[in-house]
Amino acid sequence: MLNFTFSNEQEYFREMLREFSLNELLPQYTKWDREKTHPRHLWKKLGELGVNGLRIPEEYGGSGADCVTTGIAAEEIGRGDFNLTYAVMLNALASEIISNHATDQLKKTWLPQIASGDKIVGVAITEPAAGTDAAGIRSTAVHKGDRYILNGEKSGISAATIGDAFIVFAKTDPSSGSKGISAFVVPADAPGVECKGYDDMGNVPIGRGSIYLTDVEVPEENLIGLENNGFFQVMNGFDLSRLLIGLQCAGAAFQSIDETIEHVKTRQAFGRPLAKFQGVSFPIVTHYTQLELIKWQAYRGLWLRDNGKKHTKEASSVKWLGPKYAQEAIHECMLLNGHYAYTKEMPLEQRLRDVIGLEIGDGTAQANQMVIARELIGKQFRPY
Numbered sequence: 001m002l003n004f005t006f007s008n009e010q011e012y013f014r015e016m017l018r019e020f021s022l023n024e025l026l027p028q029y030t031k032w033d034r035e036k037t038h039p040r041h042l043w044k045k046l047g048e049l050g051v052n053g054l055r056i057p058e059e060y061g062g063s064g065a066d067c068v069t070t071g072i073a074a075e076e077i078g079r080g081d082f083n084l085t086y087a088v089m090l091n092a093l094a095s096e097i098i099s100n101h102a103t104d105q106l107k108k109t110w111l112p113q114i115a116s117g118d119k120i121v122g123v124a125i126t127e128p129a130a131g132t133d134a135a136g137i138r139s140t141a142v143h144k145g146d147r148y149i150l151n152g153e154k155s156g157i158s159a160a161t162i163g164d165a166f167i168v169f170a171k172t173d174p175s176s177g178s179k180g181i182s183a184f185v186v187p188a189d190a191p192g193v194e195c196k197g198y199d200d201m202g203n204v205p206i207g208r209g210s211i212y213l214t215d216v217e218v219p220e221e222n223l224i225g226l227e228n229n230g231f232f233q234v235m236n237g238f239d240l241s242r243l244l245i246g247l248q249c250a251g252a253a254f255q256s257i258d259e260t261i262e263h264v265k266t267r268q269a270f271g272r273p274l275a276k277f278q279g280v281s282f283p284i285v286t287h288y289t290q291l292e293l294i295k296w297q298a299y300r301g302l303w304l305r306d307n308g309k310k311h312t313k314e315a316s317s318v319k320w321l322g323p324k325y326a327q328e329a330i331h332e333c334m335l336l337n338g339h340y341a342y343t344k345e346m347p348l349e350q351r352l353r354d355v356i357g358l359e360i361g362d363g364t365a366q367a368n369q370m371v372i373a374r375e376l377i378g379k380q381f382r383p384y
């Protein structure tokens, strides 16, 4: 049986979030970018609405929702405030890593506070010399007595300046490649941790930046899962975050299309509404169609994950084309709105800047094509 319907609960959740997103988030979306501030109060508000803890089990303060429901949240929050979709995507990624692999003590310490929005936990893999080639990281974690000592530099990390802790990936066996990597919870206020923000073109309220680790000591309980197994633990999490990113980008682009449709129905040129010109309506149709394909491929991937089926290449296809199609759609919407859309009076220029960030973050187009090639053609033919 093939069934594309969402449950009544999911439809209700979508409706509730759509209303909140358009009424409470959208009017202030550009404010946080212009002021270069992070709206922690809205992050907490999303916690009250159950958005932050969707992938956290109920016993740790979350709602234990399925992945499809989490996708609905990414899409709907994306309509109102693209940057607050990190409360869905980043929280889902960090929470799944902690829920699935960490000690009960770590779960009790961090998961309820992530769910409520009181704490933000970032995921720190990338380094100045290793991005796409994530197995090439150089940060180290040395086991000494009942502690690990971490040294290194993480770069490009979302929430670097607003995070309360980071899941830091470091080499515990520098002689092996991906097999020698472990993951640790590192509180942002631990001695030896220094975070510095970037002057980014988009995603400004998310406070991306570098994290410097100098002889940072964490108790051995802060190791997540098995030593030397960190790389494989997070790779599975990316299959979720990549599907959510596709939906958050699609949400921002669908909202741009809705706003543009309203504009072209009312704006007159040559004695008729713009919408009457095929040169205006066909580009809208093209972008809408491309985004629908992304949306349904994303929900299909989430459904596969909920049902314990393989969904790696589906996730990478959504991550590769979702931000790209969304970016192209928003760009076109800007042009169809004319010169006012080029000003900062309208949200379109910011949506464009914000969405472009996730053409890179969480893996570039090529990184995702490499994943699909490996799945489709075979591991032995994996391109580098």
Ligand SMILES: Cc1cc2nc3c(=O)[nH]c(=O)nc-3n(C[C@H](O)[C@H](O)[C@H](O)COP(=O)(O)OP(=O)(O)OC[C@H]3O[C@@H](n4cnc5c(N)ncnc54)[C@H](O)[C@@H]3O)c2cc1C
Pocket: 122, 123, 124, 125, 126, 128, 130, 131, 132, 133, 155, 156, 157, 158, 159, 203, 208, 357, 358, 360, 361, 362, 363, 364, 365, 366, 367, 383, 384
């Ligand atoms: C908005 C944003 C948020 C981010 N958030 C986080 C975060 O929270 N945590 C984190 O750890 N990192 C984060 N990053 C970093 C991101 O994951 C990396 O930037 C990304 O993986 C690419 O790595 P790089 O920048 O080092 O580029 P490189 O790996 O140097 O790649 C440069 C270019 O070469 C291409 N390339 C590389 N290898 C190949 C190949 N084999 N074949 C073909 N092309 C190739 C890439 O696709 C890219 O176009 C974020 C980045 C951005 C922009």
